[in-house]
Amino acid sequence: MHGTELTFWEEVTLLRQSVYAAAAAASLLAGPVGAQTLKVAVGKAEGGPEYFALDNFATRVTDATGLKTRVFPMSLLSLSEIPPGVTDGIADVGYVITPYYAKEFAEVNMVAETAMLVSAGTPADYPGAAMAGAITEYIMGCTDCGRGYAAQNQVYLGSAASGDYLLLCTSPLSTLADLSGTKLRAGSGNYSRWAETFGATPVSMPGNEMYEALSQKVVDCTIASAAELTAGGLFDVVRGITVGAPGGVYAGLNTVNMNRGTWEGLDTKQKTAVLHAAAEAQADFVWKTSKDSADNLAAAPGKGIEVMDAAPEVTAKTSEFVKADMATIAAQYTEKYGIKDAEAKLARMPALVEKWKGLTAGMRDDRDALAKLYWDEIFSKIDPETYPAVSN
Template sequence: MKRTFTLAAALAAGLVAAPAGAQSLRIAHGYPAQSIIGATYDHFAEYVEANSDIEAEVFALTLLDLRQASPGLTSGVADVSMVLTPYFQNEFSEANFPADLSMAANIDGRPTSIAAAMAGAMMEYIIFNCPDCLMQIAAQNQVYLATAPGTQFSLLCREPLASKADVEGKVLRSSTNTFRRWTEAMGATASSISGNEMYDGLNQGLIDCTVNAVGEMSNFSLFDVVKGITLAVPGGTFGGTGIGHFNLGYWADLSVEQREMMARGMAETAAFMSTAYVRQAQTDLAKAREMGIEVLEPDASLAEATAAFTRADVATIVQLYTEQYGVQDAQAKAETFQALLAKWKGLTDPLDPTDQAALAELLWTEVLGKVDYETYGFN
């Protein structure tokens, strides 16, 4: 049964304290400190300390791992974290629905930066177009501010793969249902091991490839276990990277001015992470080539099979979320999100994909700057 938390109800239930203004911020995430995500949250902590009297501390892969992030926020172990919502399919089915549509960003031509287009579309959809998303997030004692996807997903493999025939029979670590369906459509077997297990899985031969952004080569130190990178297949990105999930009690304890400051910081931070993934992909590809790792484009058989899958999979996602997760009006929601994707492709395609300041300004003026921080999270 869905629950909607108003501020009065949350206070009465003892979930939150009366707003007074917080003095500290505990940030926990399940990535190594020396990673894009580590740098992202360091950036957010620095923003908070530079723009308030709040002291921020970042805990990298110590308090919470990737699967502990959401329950850790719910229970107040941390004040803010990255929640990878596809790890929690039932709890966040409404937000996972548009996240699973990320491959649709490529249907009418690939965006200049899928990271930027998806970030804006996800944030605008969840905050202004999906009250069901907000109710599910509130039911986890959380408040949502930002999503920051990475670059187009590629195949990071133990050996070079270029054709559909090369992929057939392989075991691919696929992080979402969409990428698992693509994997199976290509004749391969999907594995759902966590991101923290990718290195060992590749090193021990438990998986042949991981479906990930190229920037994860550095994030998870994969250069020693990857021998081939096949670019932009399956494409799409991990749209469920909720970098701006706050504990509801902590959010309520902030003053309105502090909430607005946190939101502005999250616009900056989402832009930091999305553009950092673009820069990291460029750097990692150069390093891979220097190390003798083969970097390939997919051949026609793999590219055409992927394009056909992408077009057909939108209807599959609508049906799956309707039947398996009980999402109401899924077709209309899919159309709303695809319209937002088109809008954000139009807004971001003219930008340099590494221009952090320009993307941050768009995320603020188009989304987070329009929020009423006196009531947001409580109604």
């Protein structure tokens, strides 16, 4: 090798860049958008809410516009590869988990860490639906968020949120004493801090590694929704479920992110159809994960899994944590990522969450009403000719 020897990860990066560049060049040679097949990357297996939402999205886009689409569940790009893959045009549309790229999506991740607000005060009747609505409304109107997506060559088209977050464990636990000393898989900073508050050790890992981590006792529990019992195959390794702790949902989920060049290659009618399909996809994801969670909780005792409520001392301490954590979120994102006016930005979220708690109440079993709500309140207000109105 000539010059300085490259490290393994530098070689991987160069290889990735060359592959992406070749794919992007091939995409350009394919001609206008209408002559291409829009590639939709999911990164998760069929049967889960991610595939359900994106597969329906693709079908609706094709039906409304005539554009060809192809959905890739776990091929083309893995979950962690989707964000750069959409940036570089490997995929035209991707399901993006923003916390995987903390710096690139810092503005969005900051707001996603407020997701435990849906359980604060009067708990949301439909937590995932409420948080998905609140964070989508916030991001659509957030100029700094838009700049972040522009820097990644992406167009943001909506967020989803998980079902109610629980503790899925290798053995039952409920009390403060039970939690102390445990190892908990946490998918975002707020849940890591929650774990530390209870004397537990947070462990960060991608969602598709939960099964192996639990089966090999690398972690004692994963903080997740009960939908993962089927989506992640966790019925085989979970023996205790704690309801009511930590609460909240996971909100760092961008249901539909589109490559900016692909978006700009669409005409106004096509963009409007994509916006309609994105609103429907958001509702599909939220409804599916909520239904799967409820079904799995009901089935758990029959599979030898003990389901219990968190002890009152745990829920009380959790409420105190949620209130105090807002200031922590602002401070950390200001110091680590240089976000400006973090406190003022976060101050918008409690009111938005309360608004959406009210709007989504009673909709848990009505997917169509939820899709209409997302369209009426958010997506219909977007001007497809000017959105997104920011550039890098």
